[in-house]
Amino acid sequence: MTESDFEFLRGFLKQRSGLAMTAEKRYLVESRLGPVCRRFNLGDLHDLVAVLKLGRDAAAERAVVEAMTTNETFFFRDRVPFDLFRDVLLPQALQRNAGRRRLRIWCAAASTGQEPYSLAMLLQEAAPRLAGWQVEIVATDLSTEVIERARAGIYSHFEVQRGLPVQWLIKHFTQVGESWQISQSLRAMVDYRQLNLLNAFDGLGQFDVVYCRNVLIYFDAPTKADILNRIAACLAPEGALVLGAAETVIGLTDRLQPNPEHRGVYGHAAAGQRAAAAPLAAPLAAPAAMQARPPAPPVLAPASALAPLRAAAGR
Numbered sequence: 001m002t003e004s005d006f007e008f009l010r011g012f013l014k015q016r017s018g019l020a021m022t023a024e025k026r027y028l029v030e031s032r033l034g035p036v037c038r039r040f041n042l043g044d045l046h047d048l049v050a051v052l053k054l055g056r057d058a059a060a061e062r063a064v065v066e067a068m069t070t071n072e073t074f075f076f077r078d079r080v081p082f083d084l085f086r087d088v089l090l091p092q093a094l095q096r097n098a099g100r101r102r103l104r105i106w107c108a109a110a111s112t113g114q115e116p117y118s119l120a121m122l123l124q125e126a127a128p129r130l131a132g133w134q135v136e137i138v139a140t141d142l143s144t145e146v147i148e149r150a151r152a153g154i155y156s157h158f159e160v161q162r163g164l165p166v167q168w169l170i171k172h173f174t175q176v177g178e179s180w181q182i183s184q185s186l187r188a189m190v191d192y193r194q195l196n197l198l199n200a201f202d203g204l205g206q207f208d209v210v211y212c213r214n215v216l217i218y219f220d221a222p223t224k225a226d227i228l229n230r231i232a233a234c235l236a237p238e239g240a241l242v243l244g245a246a247e248t249v250i251g252l253t254d255r256l257q258p259n260p261e262h263r264g265v266y267g268h269a270a271a272g273q274r275a276a277a278a279p280l281a282a283p284l285a286a287p288a289a290m291q292a293r294p295p296a297p298p299v300l301a302p303a304s305a306l307a308p309l310r311a312a313a314g315r
């Protein structure tokens with residue numbers, strides 16, 4: 001790849017997805033865009049760049065952007081953000097919104113759906129507390145490909161082994177050939193939409209809890225700041241923003257500040273001070289399946305190892 005082709009691709013990706021690519025990512029560009037060249041019958045990256053420069057092939061442009069995104073995710077990723085949701089953020093929101101009985105959650109870079117479905121499972125476990133409530137999970141991502149996968153809710157054996165307690169696999173999934181499909185009732189809880197975080201968030205409305213995890217790391221500081229400011233505008237006055245472990249608002253915006261009690265959780269600057277003074281809402285009882293720690297490392301067990309559990313569950 002020539003220097004000028006690499007520079008063009010850097011600019012193209014920055015503009016289309018926010019991805020800030022350093023010079024040492026050349027190898028990544030080459031390895032991920034090689035298959036795109038083959039898919040579009042192009043000889044090499046130079047030909048692909050020529051197509052992008054013409055600006056007449058929307059499918060090729062989308063394929064380049066999607067090939068360069070990192071979609072890594074898994075159920076209950078990092079665990080703590082989900083324990084916090086169950087034990088702190090959800091009870092607090094239930095207390096705050098008790099009058100209007102409405103709860104809105106946004107997963108802002110949902111990838112293939114494991115994050116919103118993890119929250120949906122926790123909400124389903126809390127169903128007795130949510131009777132009569134209108135609960136919405138909006139899950140968005142730049143990539144239409146991952147959104148389609150998330151909507152289908154079909155996961156490989158490897159994917160359901162990553163972070164998902166086996167009891168919840170049995171309870172919420174059905175085996176379809178070699179794969180597992182999440183229940184229709186959980187799929188119905190999540191409203192998937194394609195959304196580029198670089199674009200306006202018009203029409204999304206206000207959210208009580210926003211999960212925007214492991215996506216800001218790919219952007220430069222001005223892009224992070226812009227996205228955080230616009231998320232702040234969508235966050236309910238006492239709402240909570242949850243970021244990934246390597247992400248923060250510090251030094252990027254003064255509209256949001258860290259929750260002093262819960263690492264990785266952020267709130268409106270003014271609301272944060274109030275929250276620090278207010279007592280925490282009583283935590284919900286932890287669902288039995290979550291009291292037992294989910295299998296920590298993603299160990300791939302043979303499908304046959306699940307047979308006794310499925311038999312016990314009558315499947």
Ligand SMILES: C[S@@+](CC[C@H](N)C(=O)[O-])C[C@H]1O[C@@H](n2cnc3c(N)ncnc32)[C@H](O)[C@@H]1O
Binds near residue numbers: 071115198213
């Ligand atoms: C590493 S995954 C994170 C998934 C999930 N939040 C988690 O933490 O497990 C990052 C996701 O961000 C999406 N993404 C990248 N750039 C984006 C943008 N500009 N707007 C919306 N989503 C974007 C990617 O398509 C990818 O699915």
